[in-house]
Amino acid sequence: MSNESLELIEQQVTDFIRRIILTEKRHDNLDRSAYILLRQLSSYGPAGVKSLAADLHLDISTVSRQAAALVEKKYVEKVANPIDRRAYFYQITELGLNELEENKRRRYHRLAGILEEWTEDEKEKFGHLLQKYNQTVNQKMNRKE
Amino acid sequence: MSNESLELIEQQVTDFIRRIILTEKRHDNLDRSAYILLRQLSSYGPAGVKSLAADLHLDISTVSRQAAALVEKKYVEKVANPIDRRAYFYQITELGLNELEENKRRRYHRLAGILEEWTEDEKEKFGHLLQKYNQTVNQKMNRKE
DNA sequence: CCTCATTATTGTATGATACAACTAAATTCG
DNA sequence: CGAATTTAGTTGTATCATACAATAATGAGG
Numbered sequence: 001m002s003n004e005s006l007e008l009i010e011q012q013v014t015d016f017i018r019r020i021i022l023t024e025k026r027h028d029n030l031d032r033s034a035y036i037l038l039r040q041l042s043s044y045g046p047a048g049v050k051s052l053a054a055d056l057h058l059d060i061s062t063v064s065r066q067a068a069a070l071v072e073k074k075y076v077e078k079v080a081n082p083i084d085r086r087a088y089f090y091q092i093t094e095l096g097l098n099e100l101e102e103n104k105r106r107r108y109h110r111l112a113g114i115l116e117e118w119t120e121d122e123k124e125k126f127g128h129l130l131q132k133y134n135q136t137v138n139q140k141m142n143r144k145e
Numbered sequence: 146m147s148n149e150s151l152e153l154i155e156q157q158v159t160d161f162i163r164r165i166i167l168t169e170k171r172h173d174n175l176d177r178s179a180y181i182l183l184r185q186l187s188s189y190g191p192a193g194v195k196s197l198a199a200d201l202h203l204d205i206s207t208v209s210r211q212a213a214a215l216v217e218k219k220y221v222e223k224v225a226n227p228i229d230r231r232a233y234f235y236q237i238t239e240l241g242l243n244e245l246e247e248n249k250r251r252r253y254h255r256l257a258g259i260l261e262e263w264t265e266d267e268k269e270k271f272g273h274l275l276q277k278y279n280q281t282v283n284q285k286m287n288r289k290e
Numbered sequence: 291c292c293t294c295a296t297t298a299t300t301g302t303a304t305g306a307t308a309c310a311a312c313t314a315a316a317t318t319c320g
Numbered sequence: 321c322g323a324a325t326t327t328a329g330t331t332g333t334a335t336c337a338t339a340c341a342a343t344a345a346t347g348a349g350g
Contacts, residue, residue: 025336031337032336032337033336033337033338058337058338059338059339059340061338061339061340061341062337062338062339065337065338066337084346084347085345085346086345087346
């Protein structure tokens with residue numbers, strides 16, 4: 001059993017994650033969680049905490065707080081659901097969209113700086129392998145749980 | 146300017162990180178931070194909080210607490226530095242080593258499960274691209290800061 | 291309508307982290 | 321030498337991310 005790649009991946013992944021999270025904290029306006037939530041709302045449209053929590057693999061209470069924080073900042077609006085009066089939709093605002101785009105730009109720019117000497121092929125492969133990893137995990141998770 | 150790979154990487158990275166951190170919390174005995182600190186001590190030998198903090202890109206106070214927690218669990222020993230009586234070395238114990246190895250196995254096993262259908266070539270490339278990313282970031286950081 | 295399920299919020303707890311204040315020891319320099 | 325400064329480490333306080341448990345309000349099925 002060839003463990004070499006496995007060990008390399010495992011080691012590199014821990015470093016990779018630490019580094020990215022620390023860098024984000026230093027340079028980004030939006031918190032990581034806020035960024036991800038806004039991105040979700042922007043990409044997939046308004047949703048309630050339950051479905052957001054499911055999509056983001058988080059606890060409902062976590063999303064509830066994060067959404068409340070975004071409402072506080074006027075980045076999202078909490079819209080009552082007329083059909084089910086327990087439920088709400090969180091909808092990204094103009095302001096939220098602007099902030100999201102601003103942060104995306106910043107992130108892309110930073111990433112571009114890091115990868116500036118990579119070949120197009122490397123970047124392409126890296127993106128696809130990360131994607132493949134995520135897809136694999138999703139598939140496996142859906143089969144279990 | 147071809148942004149496609151960049152955007153893919155950026156998106157996939159956020160998901161990748163979230164997923165891994167959540168999975169770790171569910172399945173691992175050691176906290177992420179404890180794992181990384183133990184791995185550091187095991188790979189590079191005893192060290193004080195200052196140098197550990199530098200190596201791990203963390204604040205000294207953060208490492209101080211993490212190290213204290215490991216001492217508490219008997220995974221490391223705090224050894225006085227006879228030359229400089231302000232300073233200490235943290236040294237991994239037998240127990241700590243066992244716990245580390247146990248956790249490594251667990252992590253490798255989980256990763257192996259996820260990547261079981263990947264080709265050897267894909268795994269190899271993925272590991273190297275992650276490594277390359279980390280090295281690139283290190284180089285750029287050393288040039289600045 | 292009464293019970294049970296569901297949507298969301300809030301209380302409480304933990305982990306990871308940083309900055310600032312502090313202690314004790316070492317170093318430097320007049 | 322001795323005062324002033326620097327250095328290694330710890331501890332207080334604060335923030336963010338997260339989960340689990342308890343609770344409130346509403347909906348749905350018999």
